[in-house]
Amino acid sequence: MQQHADQYIGGAWRPSLDGGAIEVVDPATETVIATVPAGAAADIDAAVAAARAAARGWAATGREERLAALTRLRDGLAAAQAEIAATVTAELGSPIGFATAVQAGLPLAVASSYLEILAGYAFEERVGNSVVHAEPVGVVAAITPWNYPLHQIVAKVVPALAAGCTVVLKPAEDTPLVARLFARIVDEAGFPAGVFNLVTGAGTVAGAALAAHPDVDLVSFTGSTAVGRTVAETAGRGIKRVALELGGKSANVVLPGADLARAVNVNVANVFANSGQTCSAWTRLLVHQDQYEEAVELAAKAAAKYTPGDPTDPATRLGPLVNARQLERVRGYIRGALDQGARLVTGGPDRPDGLERGHYVRPTVLADVTADMTVAQEEIFGPVLSILAYRDEEHALELANGTQYGLAGGVWAADQDTAVAFALRMDTGQVDINGGRFNPRAPFGGHKSSGIGRELGTHGLAEYLHTKSLQF
Numbered sequence: 367m368q369q370h371a372d373q374y375i376g377g378a379w380r381p382s383l384d385g386g387a388i389e390v391v392d393p394a395t396e397t398v399i400a401t402v403p404a405g406a407a408a409d410i411d412a413a414v415a416a417a418r419a420a421a422r423g424w425a426a427t428g429r430e431e432r433l434a435a436l437t438r439l440r441d442g443l444a445a446a447q448a449e450i451a452a453t454v455t456a457e458l459g460s461p462i463g464f465a466t467a468v469q470a471g472l473p474l475a476v477a478s479s480y481l482e483i484l485a486g487y488a489f490e491e492r493v494g495n496s497v498v499h500a501e502p503v504g505v506v507a508a509i510t511p512w513n514y515p516l517h518q519i520v521a522k523v524v525p526a527l528a529a530g531c532t533v534v535l536k537p538a539e540d541t542p543l544v545a546r547l548f549a550r551i552v553d554e555a556g557f558p559a560g561v562f563n564l565v566t567g568a569g570t571v572a573g574a575a576l577a578a579h580p581d582v583d584l585v586s587f588t589g590s591t592a593v594g595r596t597v598a599e600t601a602g603r604g605i606k607r608v609a610l611e612l613g614g615k616s617a618n619v620v621l622p623g624a625d626l627a628r629a630v631n632v633n634v635a636n637v638f639a640n641s642g643q644t645c646s647a648w649t650r651l652l653v654h655q656d657q658y659e660e661a662v663e664l665a666a667k668a669a670a671k672y673t674p675g676d677p678t679d680p681a682t683r684l685g686p687l688v689n690a691r692q693l694e695r696v697r698g699y700i701r702g703a704l705d706q707g708a709r710l711v712t713g714g715p716d717r718p719d720g721l722e723r724g725h726y727v728r729p730t731v732l733a734d735v736t737a738d739m740t741v742a743q744e745e746i747f748g749p750v751l752s753i754l755a756y757r758d759e760e761h762a763l764e765l766a767n768g769t770q771y772g773l774a775g776g777v778w779a780a781d782q783d784t785a786v787a788f789a790l791r792m793d794t795g796q797v798d799i800n801g802g803r804f805n806p807r808a809p810f811g812g813h814k815s816s817g818i819g820r821e822l823g824t825h826g827l828a829e830y831l832h833t834k835s836l837q838f
């Protein structure tokens with residue numbers, strides 16, 4: 367077992383100033399695989415001081431210097447792909463095939479995209495008799511969750527560094543090992559001391575201290591809506607910029623005439639990916655009442671191909687959930703849905719057969735779900751698909767928009783124009799048309815309680831810049 371006692375602060379690994387430890391548990395075996403320091407206010411103070419000390423110097427670097435350092439960082443991510451995937455599989459339980467393609471591959475794609483974006487970004491714009499300069503906001507607090515642990519780190523840290531900001535990262539308690547691996551890669555890339563800092567610790571202690579720190583200029587938070595609200599309140603008191611990537615309850619709407627079988631198959635794959643622990647997952651499938659039973663049968667058939675198992679086996683498509691608390695939460699939602707009158711198509715709250723250890727849940731499809739049920743409104747964060755029937759297009763839109771969230775969604779129709787017209791009426795940050803693929807350069811973020819601001823692409827870089835107008 368690895369026992370780590372250091373934080374990455376001011377360009378070096380230093381003993382944590384706070385005494386406690388966090389145990390990292392492999393969710394497939396329930397064994398402790400490592401400990402990391404439970405940093406608190408003293409570590410956060412040291413990390414923010416290091417980031418502040420480095421801020422002016424890093425902001426003053428030119429595009430070429432930042433590009434050179436970020437290229438070394440990208441190359442480091444490329445060289446460590448196998449180690450990244452194995453680390454995420456060990457601490458999160460993400461199946462190794464998915465971890466390799468997405469948990470390791472996506473951060474590499476995002477880091478690569480920012481090399482191109484930085485190379486072409488216009489940091490100055492002439493407006494009449496003014497020149498508007500885009501300047502780095504300063505010291506960034508990055509607070510990240512466990513479900514796509516490296517992607518969420520890279521989606522904040524890389525554009526922040528590209529913009530000329532310095533960063534203090536507080537990763538999720540469940541997945542600190544890939545964050546430490548990232549810090550090692552940053553260190554090897556040779557950024558100036560203090561440009562990037564890592565403090566592991568509890569959200570309510572280290573996270574809260576970081577979000578409230580008076581010397582932080584911007585807080586970028588990804589996580590639950592409940593914690594996001596607290597972080598935004600704290601940031602508001604300090605008049606800090608804030609970016610929030612929060613939860614979702616996204617709808618996949620299949621309009622009459624669409625390819626129903628494909629829409630349902632893609633939906634099942636989408637909602638079971640990463641064991642259902644994806645903020646943008648299409649957790650609600652909306653089908654016309656005349657096609658409802660056909661859709662339910664198709665979903666049952668597609669779900670039967672997913673058997674939970676050992677995430678280190680390349681054949682496994684569904685791993686365990688991240689921890690015991692999440693497992694109990696997901697089982698509770700399934701039980702609650704059955705109590706409220708939903709029909710169990712497949713899965714259920716019981717432990718999957720043959721898996722005595724590990725935080726495994728049965729992949730579950732629920733039919734006869736109505737908008738007033740808890741599973742139709744709240745984020746479950748597990749492999750649970752709810753199928754709802756709609757009467758007509760207006761009813762479908764009302765259902766699609768009828769939650770507090772607005773992160774993602776899908777629309778399927780016989781022709782593209784019909785799908786686009788519907789998508790433009792959805793209160794959500796991104797919509798995939800007839801199975802359109804995820805684009806790591808397109809802005810990602812939410813409407814309503816799903817958040818404020820955008821990550822990825824040029825919009826993701828602009829989050830870390832503010833403007834200064836000079837008049838001539």
Ligand code: NAD
Binds near residue numbers: 514573590610811
């Ligand atoms: P969480 O809100 O519990 O924790 C997220 C991070 O915040 C962790 O690092 C945690 O330690 C920290 N934290 C906790 N309390 C804090 C506090 N009081 N002050 C400051 N920081 C604090 O979320 P989670 O359980 O780790 O992640 C799951 C949630 O994240 C889901 O709701 C999911 O939808 C959401 N999510 C959203 C996106 C997105 O881009 N919109 C992406 C991934 C996950």
